[in-house]
Amino acid sequence: MAEQRFIIQRYDPDSAESYREEFSLDVQPGQTVLDCLNAIKWEQDGTLSFRMSCRHAICGSCAMKVNGSSMLACQTQVSEAVELGDPVEVAPMGNQTVIKDLVVDTTKFVAQFERAETWLEPHEDQEPPEREYRQTVEDFDHWSHASTCIHCGACYSDCTVAAVDEKFLGPAALAKAYRFVMDSRDSKREERLKFLAETEGGIWDCTRCYMCVQACPKDVLPMDAIMELRALSIEAGYTNNHGSRHHKGFASGVRKRGRLDEASLPIQSVGITRLLTLNIDAHKEMLGYTPGAIRLLKTRKLLEAAKRHGASQDGREHIQRIFEEVEAEKHHHDVDADAFAAEFETALGSG
Amino acid sequence: MLQHDVLIVGSGLAGMRAALEVSEDPSLDVAILSKVHPLRSHSGAAQGGIAASLGNSAEDSWDLHMFDTVKGGDFLVDQNAAELLAREGPENIFELEHMGCAFSRDEQGRVAQRRFGGHTAPRACYAADRTGHAVLTVLFEQLLRRGVKVYSEWYALDLVVRDRVCQGIVAYDILTGQIEAIAAKAVMFGTGGYGRAFRVTTNAFASTGDGVVMAYRSGVPLEDMEFVQFHPTGLQGSGILLSEAARGEGAHIVNSDGYRFMADYAAGRMELAPRDIVARAEQSEIEAGRGVTDLQDSVFMDLRPIGEERIRYALPSVLHLARDFAGIDPLVDPVPIQPTAHYSMGGIPCDINGQVRLKDQDDAPIVGFFAAGEASCVSVHGANRLGTNSLLEAVVFGRRSGRGILDVVKDLEPTSIDEGDMARAIGEVDKHLRADGPEKVGAIRAELRDTMMDKCGVFRTDEQLHEALADVKSYQERYERSSIDDHGQTFNTDLLDAVELGHMLEYAEVIVSGAIARQESRGGHARRDFPERDDDNWFKHTLAYREEDGPRLEYCAVNMEPQHREAFPLQERTY
Ligand SMILES: Cc1cc2nc3c(=O)[nH]c(=O)nc-3n(C[C@H](O)[C@H](O)[C@H](O)COP(=O)(O)OP(=O)(O)OC[C@H]3O[C@@H](n4cnc5c(N)ncnc54)[C@H](O)[C@@H]3O)c2cc1C
Ligand code: SF4
Numbered sequence: 001m002a003e004q005r006f007i008i009q010r011y012d013p014d015s016a017e018s019y020r021e022e023f024s025l026d027v028q029p030g031q032t033v034l035d036c037l038n039a040i041k042w043e044q045d046g047t048l049s050f051r052m053s054c055r056h057a058i059c060g061s062c063a064m065k066v067n068g069s070s071m072l073a074c075q076t077q078v079s080e081a082v083e084l085g086d087p088v089e090v091a092p093m094g095n096q097t098v099i100k101d102l103v104v105d106t107t108k109f110v111a112q113f114e115r116a117e118t119w120l121e122p123h124e125d126q127e128p129p130e131r132e133y134r135q136t137v138e139d140f141d142h143w144s145h146a147s148t149c150i151h152c153g154a155c156y157s158d159c160t161v162a163a164v165d166e167k168f169l170g171p172a173a174l175a176k177a178y179r180f181v182m183d184s185r186d187s188k189r190e191e192r193l194k195f196l197a198e199t200e201g202g203i204w205d206c207t208r209c210y211m212c213v214q215a216c217p218k219d220v221l222p223m224d225a226i227m228e229l230r231a232l233s234i235e236a237g238y239t240n241n242h243g244s245r246h247h248k249g250f251a252s253g254v255r256k257r258g259r260l261d262e263a264s265l266p267i268q269s270v271g272i273t274r275l276l277t278l279n280i281d282a283h284k285e286m287l288g289y290t291p292g293a294i295r296l297l298k299t300r301k302l303l304e305a306a307k308r309h310g311a312s313q314d315g316r317e318h319i320q321r322i323f324e325e326v327e328a329e330k331h332h333h334d335v336d337a338d339a340f341a342a343e344f345e346t347a348l349g350s351g
Numbered sequence: 352m353l354q355h356d357v358l359i360v361g362s363g364l365a366g367m368r369a370a371l372e373v374s375e376d377p378s379l380d381v382a383i384l385s386k387v388h389p390l391r392s393h394s395g396a397a398q399g400g401i402a403a404s405l406g407n408s409a410e411d412s413w414d415l416h417m418f419d420t421v422k423g424g425d426f427l428v429d430q431n432a433a434e435l436l437a438r439e440g441p442e443n444i445f446e447l448e449h450m451g452c453a454f455s456r457d458e459q460g461r462v463a464q465r466r467f468g469g470h471t472a473p474r475a476c477y478a479a480d481r482t483g484h485a486v487l488t489v490l491f492e493q494l495l496r497r498g499v500k501v502y503s504e505w506y507a508l509d510l511v512v513r514d515r516v517c518q519g520i521v522a523y524d525i526l527t528g529q530i531e532a533i534a535a536k537a538v539m540f541g542t543g544g545y546g547r548a549f550r551v552t553t554n555a556f557a558s559t560g561d562g563v564v565m566a567y568r569s570g571v572p573l574e575d576m577e578f579v580q581f582h583p584t585g586l587q588g589s590g591i592l593l594s595e596a597a598r599g600e601g602a603h604i605v606n607s608d609g610y611r612f613m614a615d616y617a618a619g620r621m622e623l624a625p626r627d628i629v630a631r632a633e634q635s636e637i638e639a640g641r642g643v644t645d646l647q648d649s650v651f652m653d654l655r656p657i658g659e660e661r662i663r664y665a666l667p668s669v670l671h672l673a674r675d676f677a678g679i680d681p682l683v684d685p686v687p688i689q690p691t692a693h694y695s696m697g698g699i700p701c702d703i704n705g706q707v708r709l710k711d712q713d714d715a716p717i718v719g720f721f722a723a724g725e726a727s728c729v730s731v732h733g734a735n736r737l738g739t740n741s742l743l744e745a746v747v748f749g750r751r752s753g754r755g756i757l758d759v760v761k762d763l764e765p766t767s768i769d770e771g772d773m774a775r776a777i778g779e780v781d782k783h784l785r786a787d788g789p790e791k792v793g794a795i796r797a798e799l800r801d802t803m804m805d806k807c808g809v810f811r812t813d814e815q816l817h818e819a820l821a822d823v824k825s826y827q828e829r830y831e832r833s834s835i836d837d838h839g840q841t842f843n844t845d846l847l848d849a850v851e852l853g854h855m856l857e858y859a860e861v862i863v864s865g866a867i868a869r870q871e872s873r874g875g876h877a878r879r880d881f882p883e884r885d886d887d888n889w890f891k892h893t894l895a896y897r898e899e900d901g902p903r904l905e906y907c908a909v910n911m912e913p914q915h916r917e918a919f920p921l922q923e924r925t926y
């Protein structure tokens with residue numbers, strides 16, 4: 001048992017007052033941040049409000065910011081949170097209005113699914129089969145990861161575009177749209193691709209910052225889904241809009257590399273690679289956030305190192321080279337993230 | 352006063368499936384109301400699968416499914432209901448599949464099926480190990496598509512019944528703190544189970560038996576409440592469920608000697624025996640001093656025999672749960688597990704069309720009041736539910752309730768709710784907001800959960816149950832002197848915690864009373880002092896009617912009249 005301090009961002013709707021409040025409590029090994037919030041609520045201050053229900057990372061209620069990154073409180077061990085900052089700071093999700101304490105108004109987030117019409121539109125012109133539709137295991141495996149979304153909003157909370165663009169459909173709704181585009185039972189594939197490519201706040205507004213993938217507690221990989229949607233919409237001929245012009249260079253890159261290759265890369269290496277082979281300066285602001293999941297702690301360390309070195313042209317080239325090597329390697333075998341991290345940090349001289 | 356033709360309370364599988372059915376008639380105004388956003392409902396936590404005799408993986412039939420269900424329920428199953436569950440299973444699965452449900456596939460591209468405890472054929476359809484989530488999501492998507500009105504984060508406080516006619520509900524808007532009357536010609540409860548009264552449980556914080564208690568308070572009896580299922584594979588400590596799919600895939604369960612002790616309890620099925628049998632075997636091993644870990648309160652589940660590749664493919668959540676919530680890697684080490692309160696067999700008595708009935712001499716209906724899913728007791732699970740049968744029940748009987756409502760609602764008169772009907776709910780909220788007593792809700796709740804786990808848990812005795820009853824009564828008294836910290840109007844979860852504790856204290860008394868009276872062991876109810884099933888005296892359902900000084904117990908017969916075959920006669924339940 002050890003005493004642990006928490007700093008909680010609070011908001012009292014009656015007085016419209018925001019403040020930070022410190023609590024401390026005894027924490028047992030194995031306890032999660034949600035366990036601690038409950039202990040605070042039940043034993044110290046019943047006015048503290050937050051959403052939670054399942055307590056095992058499936059209902060999507062308890063997304064909040066822990067030490068600056070969006071994650072599920074129930075899935076985050078206190079011992080891990082402490083590694084990112086001590087005392088542990090808990091705050092409501094970003095990009096949404098706070099209702100009370102850690103409870104945010106999710107109306108905007110939820111409405112995006114309706115706007116993107118993320119539900120199956122069955123084939124109207126043909127009767128469904130007597131039994132099930134057939135779908136190959138391969139087919140299913142290709143998109144089923146995107147159906148694991150628990151609508152927690154962590155991705156949206158950390159999304160760099162959602163922060164500045166109210167109209168942006170956001171990572172979760174776009175990933176869900178992707179799931180229906182890919183599902184052979186759906187009849188609106190073409191209409192969906194057209195809409196997603198041409199609507200304001202559609203797939204071309206994403207800046208590929210990768211925050212959504214890092215924040216996501218499930219295997220949804222929203223940004224990968226968005227990239228695949230871009231490639232598919234280009235293939236389908238929906239390029240004629242203001243958004244895609246800015247992305248011409250990128251789009252042809254996708255074409256050349258082939259989207260399947262991109263989508264199937266191991267998550268760590270893809271994440272790090274994409275982040276750092278992009279313009280590092282442009283990501284400085286984003287680096288103010290920390291990655292959504294503790295398991296990506298290593299990534300964060302790398303990013304900080306990159307940020308330091310990002311200022312100099314030399315450092316950037318150095319990073320680029322390492323990544324090129326890794327890129328070349330990863331086709332032969334899965335990149336070992338730990339070894340990779342160690343090598344990277346040594347190369348930067350940051351220990 | 353708000354008004355709808357049909358109001359569905361609860362947005363798990365049962366509630367949403369019913370709402371979808373009612374929305375087939377565009378002339379009806381249907382709304383759904385839930386204390387958590389529909390996608391946050393407890394159904395989403397179901398992992399392992401949903402049963403149906405599709406026969407995709409091996410030969411199967413509805414007869415066999417029905418038989419397994421009846422036997423699994425230790426024959427306290429209403430056979431007309433079990434027959435419908437089994438017969439209508441496949442068409443319900445195909446319907447979900449046509450709606451876009453992300454079912455895992457087999458080599459032929461059909462819905463994949465696997466084995467599950469207590470089922471003699473591989474009939475669990477699944478979506479990796481997130482089956483409930485896949486079904487819940489697809490139902491919500493289709494409700495959105497239909498534009499059904501959703502009262503999200505509204506809390507139902509009371510069911511209004513006048514002269515055995517349901518008028519609607521009184522509900523609390525969690526966002527604003529306003530109390531509103533919502534009148535409806537037909538109300539359906541799909542409010543879920545009551546497992547939160549136990550210390551170690553798989554249930555979400557929302558599973559506080561609210562609907563069950565609302566019905567009870569409005570004069571409806573509660574059926575078979577003493578039957579609570581303990582799942583054998585709860586993560587030690589928190590009780591978080593490790594899916595039965597782990598056992599289905601071939602996990603071993605061993606004691607401190609490394610011995611697969613199920614050989615001594617159910618040699619034919621080993622780890623695949625029904626959960627109550629495995630849970631009791633574990634509890635017996637633990638009580639005999641063969642438990643593992645420092646606390647010796649658990650046994651080990653070993654996933655390694657399944658093989659790494661298969662574990663990663665078929666059981667990703669089990670892998671993550673053990674890692675995130677116990678810090679254990681099942682690929683490397685065995686996982687400590689213990690029995691955990693999992694499923695509520697009892698609930699609101701209703702017929703096969705979801706119509707709630709008093710089950711007294713004339714079996715009168717509460718006109719316009721329906722129930723389905725875990726909150727109800729039709730009773731397809733009898734004394735013990737088989738895994739993967741409850742998602743199916745929620746879907747099959749959610750749909751049937753929807754149809755039941757469509758059949759009658761056009762003939763029902765408009766209803767109304769007046770101030771008098773709202774008085775109790777308003778009074779309750781007001782009392783909590785003003786109370787300044789010394790007792791803390793959290794402390795009383797913790798003690799109640801200990802009592803229910805330790806004195807009314809996997810094994811029960813007369814002495815312990817009487818202690819439990821005295822405990823519960825004392826908690827009820829202390830509850831009257833309790834107070835909360837939050838007196839605000841906006842998102843006051845402190846207040847809702849208090850309301851929920853009131854519900855838990857009310858139904859805990861019913862569970863314990865039913866358990867004291869039932870002097871036999873059957874399914875989920877295991878009496879150390881009456882270890883045998885006693886069909887001569889106890890082959891009957893318990894009905895608890897609310898009286899001033901506690902529940903009055905009556906009993907009613909088990910249905911033995913299926914439509915399409917003979918009833919399965921009583922036999923000993925061995926595996
Ligand atoms: C961890 C776990 C795993 C499981 N795995 C399986 C499985 O693999 N297969 C299987 O068949 N079964 C499984 N079960 C059981 C199954 O999930 C449930 O029995 C089933 O989902 C119940 O569905 P429901 O619709 O009746 O209720 P729920 O899904 O519990 O929904 C209840 C609804 O009622 C609402 N509600 C409750 N009270 C109020 C109130 N006062 N006011 C407003 N709304 C209210 C809630 O918000 C919620 O929307 C599992 C259960 C658990 C706990
Ligand atoms: S990658 Fe795109 S969608 Fe994802 S967080 Fe960044 S901007 Fe948002």
Ligand code: SF4
Pocket residue numbers: 148149150151152153154155156171172175215216217218220221222
């Ligand atoms: S995509 Fe991931 S982070 Fe975003 S809402 Fe879904 S589960 Fe949450």
Ligand code: FES
Pocket residue numbers: 051052053054055056057058059060061062063072073074075
């Ligand atoms: S409480 Fe359900 S996701 Fe955390």
